[in-house]
Amino acid sequence: MPGFDFHGLTASFNGERVIGPLSLHVNEGEHVALVGKSGAGKSTLIRLLYDRLESEASLIPQGLGLVNALPVFHNVFMGQLDRHPGWYNALTLIRPFRRDRDTVKALLKELEIPEKQWIPTAALSGGQRQRVAIARAIYRQAPVLLADEPISALDGPMAHLVMKTLTNRFSTSIIALHDVDMALRYCNRIIGIQDGQVALDEAASSLVASDIMSLY
Numbered sequence: 318m319p320g321f322d323f324h325g326l327t328a329s330f331n332g333e334r335v336i337g338p339l340s341l342h343v344n345e346g347e348h349v350a351l352v353g354k355s356g357a358g359k360s361t362l363i364r365l366l367y368d369r370l371e372s373e374a375s376l377i378p379q380g381l382g383l384v385n386a387l388p389v390f391h392n393v394f395m396g397q398l399d400r401h402p403g404w405y406n407a408l409t410l411i412r413p414f415r416r417d418r419d420t421v422k423a424l425l426k427e428l429e430i431p432e433k434q435w436i437p438t439a440a441l442s443g444g445q446r447q448r449v450a451i452a453r454a455i456y457r458q459a460p461v462l463l464a465d466e467p468i469s470a471l472d473g474p475m476a477h478l479v480m481k482t483l484t485n486r487f488s489t490s491i492i493a494l495h496d497v498d499m500a501l502r503y504c505n506r507i508i509g510i511q512d513g514q515v516a517l518d519e520a521a522s523s524l525v526a527s528d529i530m531s532l533y
């Protein structure tokens with residue numbers, strides 16, 4: 318997928334416009350950080366993009382969307398649920414295939430939770446749960462990543478590892494981030510959202526943190 322170009326994006330809640338109308342053109346190879354204060358509309362914009370991109374996107378929602386009663390393996394496997402026939406998914410629920418087990422294990426190893434593969438996600442810490450949602454998005458292997466605060470529950474070294482991994486694994490990404498320094502370090506384009514509109518759209522290389530702080 319060579320990027321995307323959407324026009325007239327809008328969203329309203331209870332008759333109140335919270336996004337747009339705005340246009341967004343993203344080229345392949347761009348890692349876009351969505352920044353802006355709480356309530357500016359970043360999550361809503363990510364949802365709008367996900368609705369449009371559908372199977373072309375891997376989503377890491379702010380709420381993670383994990384099934385707590387299921388083990389980590391099955392939560393990660395869900396990233397590819399729509400790629401397999403029903404019988405394959407049903408069998409996987411009972412007895413996962415070796416190939417899938419190995420692929421998921423390697424991903425969990427990369428995210429430093431390999432020992433959690435068969436543990437229900439309910440028994441994990443917040444940061445471990447966040448890494449399960451990250452593994453699920455990577456496992457999906459969609460061309461575009463849409464991530465809403467994917468490092469909010471991670472400590473410093475782990476946050477760096479995850480940002481490095483995500484920007485390496487996906488050729489194009491849109492990542493809502495509250496951490497301005499991480500946005501500048503790992504993304505090559507910064508889009509600032511203010512009251513549902515694009516208030517800043519610049520190459521990360523041309524900005525410093527204080528340029529972005531005016532949005533807050």
Ligand SMILES: Nc1ncnc2c1ncn2[C@@H]1O[C@H](COP(=O)(O)OP(=O)(O)OP(=O)(O)O)[C@@H](O)[C@H]1O
Pocket residue numbers: 330331335353354355356357358359360361362
């Ligand atoms: N389900 C909803 N019902 C009503 N209003 C909503 C709903 N979801 C979001 N909003 C409103 O839409 C606006 C944008 O919210 P959104 O969650 O997109 O902001 P955000 O920039 O992602 O914030 P945060 O950084 O806190 O996650 C806010 O004013 C919020 O109150």
